[in-house]
Amino acid sequence: MATPGHAPRSSPERLVSTYLGMPGVPPKPAAEPLDPLRWGPTFPEAARGTLGDAQLRTNLRRATRTIRDKRVAVTAELPDWEALRDAGAAIKADAMERLPELLEQLEVTVTARGGTVHWARDAAEANRIVTDLVRAAGAREVVKVKSMATQEIGLNEHLEAEGIAAHETDLAELIVQLAGDRPSHILVPAIHRNRDEIRDVFRTRMPDAPAGLTNEPAALAMAARAHLRALFLRADVAISGANLAIAGTGTVAVVESEGNGRMCLTLPRTLVTVMGIEKVLPDFRDLEVFLQLLPRSSTGERMNPYTTMWTGVTPGDGPQDFHLVLLDNGRTRALADEIGRQALHCIRCSACLNVCPVYERTGGHAYGSVYPGPIGAILTPQLLGLDDADEATASLPFASTLCGACYDACPVKIDIPTALVHLRDRALHDGAPRRPTAAGAAMGAAAAVLSSGPRFRWALRASALAGRVLGGRRVRRLPWPGSLWTAGRDLPALPVRSFRDAWARARRTDGRGRP
Amino acid sequence: MRIALFTTCLVDGLFPHAAAATVRLLERLGHEVVVPPGQACCGQMHVNSGYPAQAEPVVRNHVRAFWPVVAGEWDAVVAPSGSCVGSTRHQQARVARQAGDERLAVAAERVAARTYELSELLVDVLGVTDVGAWFPHTVTYHPTCHSLRMLRVGDRPTRLLGQVDGLRLVDLPDADQCCGFGGTFALKNSATSVAMVSDKADCVQASGAEVVTAGDWSCLMNIDGALSRRGAGVRAVHLAEILAATRGEPWRPPGTRPAAARSAS
């Protein structure tokens, strides 16, 4: 605490960065995560930290509300929006049912057009494949298009360890990479940073940042343009993800805004695309559904500025060496769950994050995964498996009030609340029998009471007794676990008699409640 | 009509005045109300907390208690709760199927098909929006998430409130935002839940209302708890209690007279 009359002491981060000669923009989160798919403490614990960050909450509130309003406006102007959602949901469900055939077909069509298809069981295998391809191309650096799949496998960190520099080229990803942060949003990974922080990151970490750089978003974007242009022109290898791939034709698509995607997908000689196996769609015609659902749901635009589609290799136009890496990394584990598998329908639009009241308060870092928000709460635990899940992973399905805003917003109608409830059961009961917990015992006792009218009546009498003792006073503080309620709320005044007892006193009943 | 009251466990134990108000309202409209004594709970808490296996006997008891509505003994079942009705419609059959009991699942679906949330019953089944109520206060309405998005009750509650004599209805800013209750979420994620409900309490206060109402005492309990903690002086009153109030029998704070008092008279 600052003492009156004295200058405030430097924060610990400030001291450390001064001593290390590092610029004064501490990364968020501070610790280097071990696994991009799940790092940090349990959700409630992590949320306590982010809830206390007033600046973060202001940034998030403004940002999620802006994008929410835009989405509502552009989806409402389509009279057939619900029909598009129905079609999108059905196309995805169909693709999952036929996944083996579609993947084999995709391999055939991509190969026939001069591409090479690789298969990766897990993150380590995918990272090895990509590293070998970069080496074979003789490159020591790569340019990258924003990609959730490559974040999920920690590709940048792996490449760095192998002596290959991976340059993120999406503006937000660049900010996150320069700051040493973890992304906190699927679409806007630097949503947790405001313009002042971003200017400071650029000033201190971008060697060619212009002198006198202001905090104007346009000025910051131009600084990024100048910084990246040289990289685009010299890079021999690009790495991308894919928004979707068409089995019938071998066409792969990347949907973007800034043109960094086009640069990466056009200029380098070699292109390596890492794609989750669930991204495959059957037919070219299915594009007409997803090219309407995705931009309107994600950025709230009628169409995103740029979409690039390529089919294998086109002689003389774009990369002449194309590799598609098909990634499992837990997806087949999720597919095995008949309720949970709908998480694989996700098209990464992030509409569910923007409407989620929990996400709006806690931010993405509380979820401790590259997949934050409601979709992350059902996807991350399934990708990792729930048989021997750690406490942090098992806490994710509980990070929701089940308010249902995500389900309404989802362009492919993923029933996230139902999946959450189902995964809560799995998080508690999957795997080897666990030691009995206090919560489990309480639920068992509650079930005994709540499955019989007479037993419930006796329980209510105990509560009414407490009501008489309190005489209408409201309890403001309880010991744990009641303290979790009274942390911010008073208890209601307890009645002196339950409804059923009052009713029984008032009316003689004939056993069916008839007077 | 003969209507069975599905009291819900929370209202039965903590908010008996809301059940009494529901009875009073329906009787005033000329209907007969029965209260099946075997009822206890719909099973929602167990399902939403990740204990569907333990929910199975709870669901079985609920279906048994309300089966007469399928047998034709009653015309409908009503609950003063959107989320409990949502649970009967969207969860009970699933719980039964997961437990391998297809017969129970089908029975649950049949009971659920005749189970209504209060505003649904009034507007859709009984065809009334003016229930002859009098409530001379400024009121704001919080659409609870499950009534809004699971049951899609839409504007039914505000249509009912709009016809209440003396009532001035004011908009609640960010009305469609969750209050942060979420059952055990309020405990498991206490800090986040408190952050959410304190935003909701801000909005209630900003609305300028003297009374905040909703169709669910669960969410109201959360909002009311936060308002009480900050001494806001805004009261939480269930929709049924407002609709039950008349000039002859005006609304009074709970505890100032016995629950179901009119039945006794």
Add this chain to the structure above:
Amino acid sequence: MTAREEVLAAVRAALGRGPDGEPASPVPGGPRAVHVPRAYRVATGTAPGSVAACDLLEHRLLDYRARVTRCGPDDVAATVARELAGAASVAVPHGLPEAWVDAVRVGGASVLADEPGRPLGAAALDRTDAVVTGCRVAVADTGTIVLDAGPGQGRRVLTLVPDRHVCVVRADQVVGSVPEAVRLLEAHPDRPLTWISGPSATSDIELVRVEGVHGPRDLRVVLVGP
């Protein structure tokens, strides 16, 4: 087992099929395993090639802060020349109408032709001020122009690196909806496709939209009226 075999076996197992399980249905193009309802609109109220379609396209493009100039079929070359004002060097793709190329020359700009066997390099294009192309199809509803590398549209790099893109869209190329465009494009799904909706943009900083990042910052559409 190879990774390929193992992943495919895991997918089959997850779907409850045996390792050599029968497909749920024949491969793409064939019947679906799940019925797909396609009750959404293909044709909209906006007839392809109509004045209404052109008006809507213009409105949408302006919304993205692109520049739109309408002209008649006889004024294309002159309009293109005007839209290139100030550009000292202009790249032109193979197959661009000669009259447009001549108009560029008349305007005094040096013309860099991208020809088969003599492709322009990225570095050269980075020093080029503008590019002129046609397009394959445009979508009125979304303000989108699609290039498929056909004659007069050029290789993808051409419309990417120069900072100004002047794109000529004929009214008969304007369709109403995204499905109408997809159904035209599916005749040649193998061609590289670039869907362009306005100049490049970002909203990555506080969700403030900034037009002009890496792709052309200046998109000028010449809409040739019916």
